[in-house]
Each structure stands twice: as C-alpha cells, then as structure tokens.
Amino acid sequence: MASPVWMLLPLLLLLGSLAGHRLWKKQVYPSHKGIGEACRMDEECQSKCCTTGSLDPSKQCSPRTILLRCLPWRKPIGHSCSHSSECQSRCCVRSNRSRQKFCTPLTIFLQCLPWRKPDGDFCGSHRECKSQCCIQLRDDSPHRCILRSGILAQCLPLLSLRGRLSFVEGATATRPGPQP
Known part of the structure; x- marks a missing residue:
C-alpha cells in the first residue's frame, strides 16, 4: 500500500505551481x-x-x-463632426446651408451623400444641386439649380430656340405665344 505522502505529492506540486504562477502574474502585470x-x-x-x-x-x-x-x-448620428472617421456611420456631411457638418446615416446603398441645394437656389457647379443640374437660365442671369427635364432627364435650359422663355421665381417657365 502506498504511503499517504506519495499520494499527496502530486497535489502539493500542483498547488505550488499555481501559487508561483500568481506571484509571477502580479510581478509582470502590476500596472x-x-x-x-x-x-x-x-x-x-x-x-x-x-x-x-x-x-x-x-x-x-x-x-x-x-x-x-x-x-x-465614434459619435452617433446627429452629433457635430469634422471628419467621417469620427462618426459611427462613417458619414460626416453638411445637412443644411450652414457650414457645420454632422454625423448622418448612410443610404440604403451604403453611400454617404452630402447635402445639396434645392431647385431654385443659386449655384456654381452641378455638384452643389440636389438635381445635379446648375445652369444659367438667361445670358444675364446667375446660375441656378433646376430640375432635370426631358425624357432622358437631362440638364437642359428652360429656353426655347429663340431664347424667349422667361424664368419666374419658383422655377416655373411660361411659353411664348406665336409671334406676329
């Protein structure tokens, strides 16, 4: 029959190694x-x-x-931001006419679309307009955002061949009648 000391030896070795491990862990990871x-x-x-x-x-x-x-x-939707990496949605854009940017949600196609000017607003390029159409309505008028027109939804001026259409505020045009 084996003596009780020999049976307890494996248990004592195990406990000793665990105690040593705890001391080592405290020394290595104190901070x-x-x-x-x-x-x-x-x-x-x-x-x-x-x-x-x-x-x-x-x-x-x-x-x-x-x-x-x-x-x-990262900031949730609605918080002010200066770069897309600050937002949970990874989309930081202007949401109105002010220069301030905000975290905004991505579209259903996971795109980050910037705010654009509505039809009738003054513009300097197509990219500024919601319709992606910025044209000069008459030779002496400033560029404005207008709704795309035609069968292929092109960016066409609201002018007739003779240039006799007039632009009324609110982006409406009237057709001239026959000339006498």
Missing part, C-alpha cells in the same frame, strides 16, 4: 488596468485597448471586439 479605468496608451490595459468612450476626450480601457479589434468610440 495593467481593467475595463473602464482611465488610461493613456493601449499597453496600460489588460485588453491592450485604450480608447475614448464618449464625447468626453479622456481615454478608458475598453474591451476588444469579437474579431479582437480595438475600435475607438
């Missing part, structure tokens, strides 16, 4: 911080992920994603 604690660099965190967690610019240790990526916090 690693847990999730939610303030940090400056990724190396300070157990997760190796130090990012901003809200609009507050201070950084905190945060968990990694399922794919083990360390993603920074």
